[in-house]
């Protein structure tokens with residue numbers, strides 16, 4: 361039997377790479393207002409405002425300047441500069457102490473795909489962002505992109521951690537390799553954000569069935585919670601959130617030795633409930649003009665998100 365939601369997911373992930381569809385959607389006059397549910401705005405000030413509002417309700421934040429897959433050095437430098445300006449603005453607003461607001465960085469946005477020295481350039485840009493984060497008293501987490509970049513991203517992580525041991529990374533439970541990566545990274549001082557994974561990946565490297573991804577997520581969580589690192593449980597899935605809490609209790613973890621994470625605009629009541637009960641909840645805030653790829657991945661995850669977008673287009 362054909363699984364309609366799986367077909368929709370694959371289709372949307374395919375479209376997330378289409379420049380033609382991107383240009384139509386970006387130019388639609390109503391898109392921006394609909395996107396606001398997931399992306400608070402284009403400017404640094406919009407991200408700082410959103411982080412301040414979330415801080416006022418006890419939530420931590422990690423902020424992503426949107427952009428990915430750049431093949432243009434000037435663009436990669438501009439992204440680095442945007443992060444430097446963001447960290448300075450967050451610090452001025454008093455939001456960075458103790459890592460309350462940190463930043464998330466996609467290496468492909470700071471040069472990883474540039475021909476020749478891409479990985480080296482991305483490493484240098486990430487290093488400058490880490491230096492600014494250190495000055496502001498906060499941390500940096502490296503996002504994880506499609507599987508062709510996993511080794512390169514983990515290599516950059518290793519190099520950055522020599523100078524900045526608090527740099528974290530995302531691991532994706534849908535990849536077959538991730539349980540082993542969790543074992544490697546479950547050591548003291550290591551920060552790992554575990555998510556399911558948002559890209560279109562082949563069967564040769566990734567679990568395809570939702571149940572298999574969920575089972576892998578639990579196996580990875582067990583490794584991270586039993587280890588000495590700092591697990592960051594990035595999921596909106598009520599079952600996984602509950603299992604994470606039970607595993608943390610089983611291993612006698614204090615509330616400040618791990619955290620839950622969700623995306624801006626998704627399950628906000630649950631975010632508040634978790635923060636209100638005394639656990640740490642961090643919200644991932646994307647901002648900037650390059651929201652197309654991000655939005656398409658959110659729509660691919662959940663038909664309700666697609667309906668929200670289409671309804672917005674129809675009623676505006």
Ligand code: FDA
Pocket residue numbers: 502503504505530532553555556557558559594595596597598621622623626627643644661662665
């Ligand atoms: P999934 O999408 O399978 O949903 C499971 C259940 O959660 C649903 O059945 C429903 O009950 C509930 N739910 C989900 N969305 C809901 C909604 N809108 N409203 C109400 N209930 C909802 N990916 C990646 O590849 N690289 C990365 O670097 C990151 N980074 C990242 C950071 C953070 C902080 C988060 C939270 C996520 C990421 N991701 C990511 C995205 C991640 O891989 C994944 O695609 C999404 O989190 C969706 O997966 P869930 O675990 O939420 O479950």
